[in-house]
Amino acid sequence: MPDQFDVLAIGNAIVDVIASHEDDFLEGKGIPKGSMRLISAEEAETLYASIGPGREVSGGSAANTTAGIVSLGGRAAFVGRVSDDQLGRVFAHDIRAVGVDYRIPPARNGRPTGQCLIIVTPDAQRTMNTYLGSCQELDESDIDEAAVRAASILYFEGYLWDPPAPIRAIRKATAIARDAGRKVAMTLSDVFCVEGHRADFLGLMDRGEIDILFANENEAKSLFQTDDIDTAIAALDGRVPLAVVTRSEKGAVVVTPGQREAVPVTPAARVLDTTGAGDLFAAGFLTGFTQGRALKDCAVMGTIAAAEVIEHIGARPEADLKARVKALLG
Known part of the structure; x- marks a missing residue:
């Protein structure tokens, strides 16, 4: 019997x-350009009111990764918690509309749906201000054993x-x-996640609980507390399959045990917004x-998927990624 899903992903439903704003908007609010900050409900409300039309x-x-998988012709499911509010309905509608299987019922009590207020400056840098809200209320009851067993890969985010x-x-x-013989993949997500949970992440790797690990250059260096990317890559060699x-x-x-293979980028037609590049690469x-x-x-x-998503505003693909892959790889 074929797997129901290629990938089942667990993450923050945001x-x-x-x-879009000029640099002086961020400067006036004392927000470091290019940063990813966790903010309170109060700050989220104030910032939301000040950014204007968005x-x-x-x-x-x-969730961005699952949307990319579907655009590439794959089958994906997502597990994440939203609340029964306006933003929660936006999330559920959007992710289902692109073809991702999303079955988690909205919470009727607790915190509001999570939101990320993203300021994109003219140089395509994004500054992310995140209120996690109901994301953090995801619990074991949201995990459907049959759905996990029906997925070739379980994927979760460090966030x-x-x-x-x-x-x-x-x-x-x-x-x-693991009991079902499935692969488990993880993305380290951000340097601040690594700094806060380095011991846990290394423990997952050392216990053989991670089959596929995604990290950007800075996350990999932070994981092994080095300023040299070659040292970090060497430390990954053999740590995970x-x-x-x-x-x-x-x-x-x-990186696989004893081997490394470098792959160049796929050039983007233009760079408007780097939000979601890592998600779409995954x-x-x-x-x-x-x-x-x-x-x-x-x-x-x-690299093909990442190139497409940075060509426009937003972290979800707008072009037919399956067609782009066919044109370049067949």
Whole structure:
């Protein structure tokens, strides 16, 4: 019987509110350009009111990845908590509309749906101000054992590894996946996640609980507390069966025990917004992996998906990624 899903992803269910501003908007509010900050409900309300008209679309790292997988012709499901409010309805509508299987019922009590207020400056840098809200209330009851067993790969984001309840949910899901003989993939998400949970992340790797690890250059260096990317990549060698380190304009490096393979970027027609580039790289790589492609081609699929998403505002693909991959890889 074929798997129902190629990838089942667990992550923060967040609505992105994307607005364009000049640098002085950030300077006037004392917000570091290019940063990713966690903010309170009060600050979220104030900032939301001040950014003016913005584009609202369901986001969140792992959710963006599932949207990319579907655009590439794959089958994806997402697990994340929203509330029964306006933004929660936006999230559920958007992710289902692109073809992702999303079945988690909205919470009728607790905190509002999470939101990420993204300020994009003229140089395409994004500054992310995130109120997690109901995301952090995800718990073990949200994990459907049959759905996890029906997925070729279980994928989760480091952003969610903080409150005890989501951690328990992830541990339950990974135990089910491993019992079912499925692959478990993880993205480190951000340097601040690594700095806060380095011991936990290394523990997951050392216990053999992670089959595929995604990290960008800065996250990999932070994980092993080094300023040298080659040292970080060497430390990953053999720590997990498969690791992929993305390096922005330098492409990506695929690391397997005793081997490294560098893959250049796929050039983008233009760069308007780098939001979601890493999420879409993971989408391309994981889709290629579930199709049985060579690891180098999986990474090329990742660069194709990442190139498309930085060509426009927003972290979800707008072009037919499946067609782009066919044109370049066949």
